[in-house]
Amino acid sequence: MADRDIFAEASYHFSAPAQASSPVNTFSDRSLWKLLRAIVHKPAGAIGVLFVLFHAIVVLTGPWIIPHDPLAQDPRTILAAPSWAHPFGTDLLGRDVLSRTIVGGRIAIAITAIGALLAVVGGAVAGITAAMRGGLLDAIMMRLVEAIGALPYLLFLLLLANFFTGGAYALIPALGIFYGTAVVRVSRAAALSVASSDFVAAARVRGERSSTILFREILPNVLGVIVVDGAIRWAGMLLGFSSLSFLGFGVAPPTPDWGLMISDARNVMAIAPWATLWPCAALASLILGVIFLADGAGKALGR
Amino acid sequence: MVQFRSKIALVVVFALFAASPALSATLRISHNLGYGGRESLDPISPTRFFEANQMIYDQLVRAGPDGQPNPALAIAWSSSPDLAEWTFKLRSGVRFSNGEPFTAQDAAYSLQRILSPKLASPVRSVLGIMDSIEARDDMTLSVKLKQADADFPIVLTDYRVRIVSSKAAGGDLDAVNDSGIGTGPFKVSKLDQRGTTVLAANPDYWDGKPGVAEVDIMAIADQDARNQALLAGQIDITEVTPGEIGLFSSNAKFIVQRVPAGLWNPIVMRTDTSPFNDVRVRKALRMLADRQSLLSLVVGEGNGAVACDAPVWPGDPYYNSSLSCPADPEGAKKLLGEAGYPRGLTVDLYTSAAQPIMVPLAEAYQAQAAKAGVKVNVRVVPVDGYWSTTWMTPNRPFVVGNWAQRPAAQVLNEVFRSGAKWNETAWNCPDFDALLDEARRSGTIDERKALYAKAQAILAEEGGAFIPFFRNEIRVYSSSLDHIDNVPSMMLRWHKITKK
Numbered sequence: 001m002a003d004r005d006i007f008a009e010a011s012y013h014f015s016a017p018a019q020a021s022s023p024v025n026t027f028s029d030r031s032l033w034k035l036l037r038a039i040v041h042k043p044a045g046a047i048g049v050l051f052v053l054f055h056a057i058v059v060l061t062g063p064w065i066i067p068h069d070p071l072a073q074d075p076r077t078i079l080a081a082p083s084w085a086h087p088f089g090t091d092l093l094g095r096d097v098l099s100r101t102i103v104g105g106r107i108a109i110a111i112t113a114i115g116a117l118l119a120v121v122g123g124a125v126a127g128i129t130a131a132m133r134g135g136l137l138d139a140i141m142m143r144l145v146e147a148i149g150a151l152p153y154l155l156f157l158l159l160l161a162n163f164f165t166g167g168a169y170a171l172i173p174a175l176g177i178f179y180g181t182a183v184v185r186v187s188r189a190a191a192l193s194v195a196s197s198d199f200v201a202a203a204r205v206r207g208e209r210s211s212t213i214l215f216r217e218i219l220p221n222v223l224g225v226i227v228v229d230g231a232i233r234w235a236g237m238l239l240g241f242s243s244l245s246f247l248g249f250g251v252a253p254p255t256p257d258w259g260l261m262i263s264d265a266r267n268v269m270a271i272a273p274w275a276t277l278w279p280c281a282a283l284a285s286l287i288l289g290v291i292f293l294a295d296g297a298g299k300a301l302g303r
Numbered sequence: 304m305v306q307f308r309s310k311i312a313l314v315v316v317f318a319l320f321a322a323s324p325a326l327s328a329t330l331r332i333s334h335n336l337g338y339g340g341r342e343s344l345d346p347i348s349p350t351r352f353f354e355a356n357q358m359i360y361d362q363l364v365r366a367g368p369d370g371q372p373n374p375a376l377a378i379a380w381s382s383s384p385d386l387a388e389w390t391f392k393l394r395s396g397v398r399f400s401n402g403e404p405f406t407a408q409d410a411a412y413s414l415q416r417i418l419s420p421k422l423a424s425p426v427r428s429v430l431g432i433m434d435s436i437e438a439r440d441d442m443t444l445s446v447k448l449k450q451a452d453a454d455f456p457i458v459l460t461d462y463r464v465r466i467v468s469s470k471a472a473g474g475d476l477d478a479v480n481d482s483g484i485g486t487g488p489f490k491v492s493k494l495d496q497r498g499t500t501v502l503a504a505n506p507d508y509w510d511g512k513p514g515v516a517e518v519d520i521m522a523i524a525d526q527d528a529r530n531q532a533l534l535a536g537q538i539d540i541t542e543v544t545p546g547e548i549g550l551f552s553s554n555a556k557f558i559v560q561r562v563p564a565g566l567w568n569p570i571v572m573r574t575d576t577s578p579f580n581d582v583r584v585r586k587a588l589r590m591l592a593d594r595q596s597l598l599s600l601v602v603g604e605g606n607g608a609v610a611c612d613a614p615v616w617p618g619d620p621y622y623n624s625s626l627s628c629p630a631d632p633e634g635a636k637k638l639l640g641e642a643g644y645p646r647g648l649t650v651d652l653y654t655s656a657a658q659p660i661m662v663p664l665a666e667a668y669q670a671q672a673a674k675a676g677v678k679v680n681v682r683v684v685p686v687d688g689y690w691s692t693t694w695m696t697p698n699r700p701f702v703v704g705n706w707a708q709r710p711a712a713q714v715l716n717e718v719f720r721s722g723a724k725w726n727e728t729a730w731n732c733p734d735f736d737a738l739l740d741e742a743r744r745s746g747t748i749d750e751r752k753a754l755y756a757k758a759q760a761i762l763a764e765e766g767g768a769f770i771p772f773f774r775n776e777i778r779v780y781s782s783s784l785d786h787i788d789n790v791p792s793m794m795l796r797w798h799k800i801t802k803k
Contacts, residue, residue: 073670075599092546093600248683253666267527271549
């Protein structure tokens with residue numbers, strides 16, 4: 001688990017102002033299909049789509065494709081090496097690692113997906129509002145965002161996890177708030193660059209209402225940035241949530257969860273590496289997939 | 304620049320070589336920071352720093368490999384015919400680490416302060432039967448008991464009953480005595496509970512000069528980190544779980560020692576808190592378990608023995624071997640129905656990796672409980688401070704505990720007598736206490752055996768502790784160490800250990 005959140009810095013790729021004078025590419029310019037084709041066209045994007053698609057299929061079909069009950073303990077197969085019966089081996093309580101890995105991402109993905117949505121929507125609204133209003137509100141919000149950004153991310157998450165007690169799902173607001181602050185910064189920067197452009201000025205001169213300017217003029221032009229940034233946040237959140245599970249604050253035993261599986265088996269990593277290797281591989285491939293996909297999407301959208 | 308660097312490298316290499324002879328005489332062990340850095344050098348403190356105290360202070364009487372009392376600072380003892388007064392002849396010529404001679408005054412002071420209500424030591428529940436303690440002369444100690452106790456010397460082998468200097472605290476019985484001045488084989492050089500505590504050998508130790516010049520006690524809270532520290536040669540000895548033996552067994556640098564022992568990990572139900580204040584619920588939560596399967600899952604066959612909720616282990620002369628506790632999930636369901644939980648029960652079980660098997664035990668029990676309609680939410684909390692903030696706190700009535708092997712007379716009084724400081728199940732049963740009193744008064748071992756057997760049967764039937772098995776101790780140490788007896792860690796004679 002990294003000391004600092006590498007994903008917090010990733011936002012700088014997107015915070016550079018887009019071309020201010022002309023409207024930038026937006027989702028409305030191309031159909032989703034065209035966008036997907038553009039993403040797949042880049043090697044990184046293709047890998048991302050492949051990984052994410054693979055995980056999506058596994059998540060959706062998980063309960064039907066697992067070879068064993070992921071909770072079934074068996075004293076006869078404790079830390080058994082990979083075999084035909086248990087292709088990924090077994091863990092400390094003789095449970096099948098393959099089955100546990102297959103269903104071990106479901107809760108993390110569900111929670112972080114909702115958390116990411118919360119972070120993106122909340123962060124975008126806050127960021128664009130700050131950009132449009134400016135003044136004291138903007139200053140206060142941005143100092144707050146910077147203050148949170150200055151805290152070591154795991155420490156801050158642990159603080160929030162202690163506050164929002166009551167199981168894994170109670171962590172959704174904590175994750176949303178923490179990762180949302182980065183979205184505020186990115187969407188504010190993007191909105192600022194668009195807000196100063198001529199077509200927004202024109203809309204103001206026409207006497208359009210603020211909400212119209214927000215939804216008609218600004219949002220379509222910053223949506224691409226926000227969605228790509230949101231995907232990066234999601235990847236970061238997956239790692240953050242798994243770290244919390246690893247530390248005992250996320251999913252409670254015996255529910256299979258990658259972070260918890262890694263934590264449970266790390267003491268025996270040298271003699272039974274499979275019990276930590278597979279959940280690590282699953283988590284890493286999903287995070288990489290999401291990042292590659294976001295990267296591909298960013299490139300396809302011209303950023 | 305390059306030249307400067309190579310000079311530094313040379314100096315470092317030279318320093319390493321120069322330092323190596325001293326390093327080789329240092330025995331390095333670890334402690335798990337269970338009291339979060341508040342570990343105290345007062346041997347009877349509730350947060351005693353046992354790893355250091357066992358080397359700094361001596362006992363009057365120490366437990367031999369068979370659990371029977373052996374001479375230490377007391378060289379001989381005898382009792383009055385009614386077993387209510389005990390006289391100890393003390394070892395002469397022993398000095399404290401500050402040079403003061405050890406006398407019966409110090410021994411009397413050390414025992415008297417155990418009774419101090421202000422200090423509120425957990426040992427008080429073990430030795431509360433002491434009435435008056437006096438030094439008859441410099442080398443004779445007399446202890447009058449409130450009631451007869453045939454096993455009083457066995458009770459004195461308690462790992463915390465150690466002799467401190469009475470002068471160090473000005474003779475004040477209510478003062479915390481954490482000076483570190485003892486008669487033991489090592490003395491404190493540097494106390495740093497959160498870092499490395501350094502002890503230096505006492506060359507004049509009465510039982511012979513220690514085999515190493517120094518002992519370093521490092522704070523390592525995490526079991527995996529301890530294993531890695533041992534593998535990397537940063538510490539010399541540690542306890543491991545059965546699952547971790549493989550890390551060391553095929554490595555010639557390490558020796559794996561399996562020590563038959565009665566370590567136990569209860570799942571504690573507070574008998575004064577709902578729903579565990581209902582004896583049917585307690586019984587059901589014990590009945591549902593398949594102990595043999597828990598034993599094989601959590602510690603492995605051959606690394607322990609099935610227990611029936613009584614804390615006296617099979618190696619103890621007072622062990623009740625007639626208890627049986629087969630798994631009966633259907634019976635458990637029925638009992639829960641009678642207790643008002645016809646559709647099962649949901650409970651939060653708190654645990655931590657304070658002892659590495661404590662989390663797997665909770666998970667394995669959780670799976671068995673589910674079959675009897677009991678939903679156990681396993682809550683894993685951090686190791687640091689587990690014993691001060693989770694265990695024995697009123698809002699955590701269902702937790703996993705961890706106990707070392709203790710003689711019957713000690714463990715039954717310390718953990719199950721009503722009002723005892725570490726009575727983790729809040730067990731309050733006058734009949735049970737009366738049995739313990741009667742056992743102490745009994746003159747013959749057969750009588751005591753029968754009475755302690757009854758006490759164990761009561762715990763198995765109604766008590767608040769679910770004790771699925773006794774564990775052996777598995778110790779791994781560097782092959783550079785020698786003279787490590789095959790006894791539980793708490794009985795190890797550290798000054799005999801040598802290091803190549």
